[in-house]
Amino acid sequence: MEDRDLGINLIIDGISYPLTVKASEEPYYRQAARMVNNTLSLYKELFTGEEGVRVVTMAALDIAFNAIKGGNDGNSAEVMRKISELTRLVENTLKG
Numbered sequence: 131m132e133d134r135d136l137g138i139n140l141i142i143d144g145i146s147y148p149l150t151v152k153a154s155e156e157p158y159y160r161q162a163a164r165m166v167n168n169t170l171s172l173y174k175e176l177f178t179g180e181e182g183v184r185v186v187t188m189a190a191l192d193i194a195f196n197a198i199k200g201g202n203d204g205n206s207a208e209v210m211r212k213i214s215e216l217t218r219l220v221e222n223t224l225k226g
Contacts, residue, residue: 133152133153133154134152134153135150135151135152135153136151136152136156137149137150138150138151138156138159138160140159140160140163141167142163142166142167142170143166143167143170143186165193166189166193169189169192169193170186170189172189173185173188173189176188
């Protein structure tokens with residue numbers, strides 16, 4: 131079975147990003163976009179009044195740190211499970 135290209139549209143921080151990705155990778159892109167949006171929301175709350183670039187930089191650092199840490203300890207499945215759990219908690223908290 132061929133892994134066909136798929137056109138998707140991701141909304142990150144309120145901006146639309148049209149992408150062409152492999153169909154098998156589409157869920158990962160959507161999960162990554164959710165992770166970015168959740169992390170941005172968290173840092174926007176922590177750094178109210180700060181410039182947008184500083185918030186984005188801290189969010190990127192947070193995501194990269196967790197990816198590297200998770201990749202080096204040999205237990206990335208557990209890290210992804212914890213990230214998903216934390217993402218759910220953040221989403222539920224933000225919904226109020």
